[in-house]
Amino acid sequence: MAARTSVLQDLAGHDNAQVKRGGSILEQSEHFSEVRRCRDVIWAFLFLIVAGVVVCGAVAFSINLWSMDKNSKADTTVLHLLEDSYVHAMLSLFVAGLASLGFSVLFLLFAQHNAECVVWTCLLLGPVCAVASGAAMMASSWPMPGVVGLLVFGLGILLFILVFCCWKDLVPLTVLLLRTVIHVVRMHSTMIMLSIFGAALAILWSVACFTSLLAVSFYDEEIAHAMKEKTSRSPMKALVFFCFAFMYYWGSIVSIDTAFTSCSGVFGRWYFQKDRPDDAPISKSLKVACTTSFGSICFGSFCVAVVRAVEFVVGVLRREAQEDGNIVLCCLLAVVECIVECIGDILQWVCSWAYVQCAVRGVGFCDACSATFSLCTFANMDAICASTLIDSVPYLGALIVGLLSGGVGFLSYHAAGASASGYAISVFACSFWLGTLAAWAALMPLKAGASTVIVCFAEEPDFLRRQAPALYEAFVHHCGDVSSEGSRRSSRNSLQLGDQARDLRAAPLMEMGPVGQRKLQVTVPEGVLPGQMVQVRTPEGQLLQVAVPLGYSPGQAFVANY
Structure with missing residues (x-):
């Protein structure tokens, strides 16, 4: 434990107050303590209340719609059509969700034997999609959305240049890290059940949220009238969209982050050699994520969900301005949307590293953020993050699975004979989004494994030398390559x-x-x-x-x- 003592003592004695606070938290918290306090409990209660309202509303509306007496009302033709379309749409979404789970498992199995191919495919998928979508938008109409399509097309070309000129040198380390993560997944193959658990929760939550929105629009005439107007002219519609997006994102992110924290616990136990079968690493990690650390997960997810909901409303306003041909307003809203999206990405990035500390040490969310900041500042963790592209693998892998799931949902809806109702495109879009979300949850072991290994290496590298010598040497090599630059950056805050x-x-x-x-x-x-x-x-x-x-x-x- 000499390394732990050395690093944590240096952190706790740092002259930077924030680094010192994080070091003290790390020094006082043990790895995988048997006795853990429940953290951030109030946020868990708030989430459970919101979840209860959403689920009860969705169930009540579904029961009322299903048990409707069609013969007693002659003027319910629209309602009958709504019932049929609703049932077929929900079944199609459910089928798309199940398909996404199957495609995600196939993606993991393929990555086990073709890690380098997976990395290159994920790297090239983003530029290809950007170029294709940009070309399609430019071919539709001008000035809008042709101008936006031109920007997207240019972004795709820029991404191609970055891939072949800058990012290709990062592929070897990314492949090595991916192989190590997949090796651990194969050792604890039931870890995939944690991902499926998170994906299933995300699917059920998505269906419940869409059903609740439909119920509110159907039973409240004022809201139903507001939904027909433009968002820019109806504050009620903007409020409904914000509340819907907030609840949807909060529940979905909680589902995904619960799977992430569970997987982080398994990888942390592997890293510190506490993953023997009699230690029950998977069940203990799931228990921590669903009990003592659940409040911290809800807290972090709440922060991200608020920003994502604002981003969603701004995006709706931007699309309306684009449809109206208001180029100036569209550009201004695009800038605002970009800023809000960046804030959300930063919060989501911080949460992903903080949840590792929640899983390994059982600290609260704010304490986990402080501990992560200390390790990033002192142990050159950012150098390793900048040398890998492991984040792009689950993100773009989820995009691939989402496209396939969207196709399955569309075909299912069309096969049911409901495509004549005019909702086929909406079903495809919802199936794509649901499939992407479920796949992102199912591919959590890749993201969680990489984050956990990097965080643990920043504190105690010698454990990685025992568990994965090749990856240890690669990390040491990359840290050495950037040590001079890192020393310039960290010297201002050095002891x-x-x-x-x-x-x-x-x-x-x-x-x-x-x-x-x-x-x-x-x-x-x-x-x-x-x-x-x-x-x-x-x-x-x-x-x-x-x-x-x-x-x-x-x-x-x-x-x-x-």
Whole structure:
């Protein structure tokens, strides 16, 4: 545990207050403690109340619609048509959801044996879709949506350039990390059930939300009238859209993040060698995600859902401005939508790393964010993140599965003979969205595994050397490649050692062996002052942190003992 003590003590003694707070949280929290407190409980109660209202409303409307007496009312032709369309649409969505689970499992099985092909396919899918959709929009009409199509087409070309000029060098490390993650999934194959559990919850929640929206529109005449108007002219419609989007995103993200946290717990137990069969790693991880850490998941998901709901409403307004041909307003709303989307992406990125700490240590959401910030600042975790493209694999894999699921839902709706009602395109869009969401939940082991391995490596690298030596060497190599740049970035917040010169016996970032008398020549990087810490790599591949002695300036070399 020498590495843990070294890293956490350095974090807890950091001069940056935020880093110090995160280090103290890490130092006080043990891995996989048997006794855990329930965190952020109030958010779990709030979510359960919202979920209860949505589910009860959906069930009540479905029962009323199903048990309607068709012979007692002669003027219910529209209602009969609504009933038939509703039943066929819900069945099609359900079939699309089941299809997405099957396609997701096939994607995981294919990735086990063709990791490099999967990575390249996911990298090229985004540019191909952007170019194709942009060309289709340009071929439709001008100025709108032709102008938007031109921008999308240009974005696709730019993505192609980035793939072949910048991102191709990141593929080898991404493939190695993906193979390690899939190796763990094969060791604990029932982990896929956690993903299916999250995907099933996402499917049921989506159906419940769409049913509740239909019920509100059907029984409330004021809302039904408002839904026929433009959102820009009807505050009621904008409010309904915001509430619907918020509830939909909150429940869906909770379902996905519950699966994510469960998988993170399994990977964390593998990393720290606590995944023996008698330890029941999968059941314990699921228990943590659904009990003690569930409030933290609801808290983080709430923050993301609010931003996503705002983004949804802004997107609706932008599309209406585009249909009206108002180019100025459309461009302004596009800028606002982009800003809001970036905020949502940042929150979602922070949550994905914070949930790892919730799964491994059982801390609250805010404490998990502080701990993650400390590791990113001190342990050069951002360098590894910038060297991999593992996030694109589940995202774009879910897009592939979503397209296939949308096709299945459309064919199911058409085969039922309901396509004449005019809702076929809407069913395809909903099936695509539902399939993408369910696939994203089903592919959680890929994202959760990569995030957990990187976070745990930032704190205790030596465990990865025992579990996956090849990946450990690759991580060390990439950390060494960026150590000079990282030292410039982190030196402003490094631990100050006082005015006196110190013995430069290095404090390694991995488990220390017996102290030897070997020496290492270190060149002071640009922007580093005497007394500040720099990160270097020994010929043996060990990461060290050494202090620059007094009297040495950038470009000068000194000798450190280790």
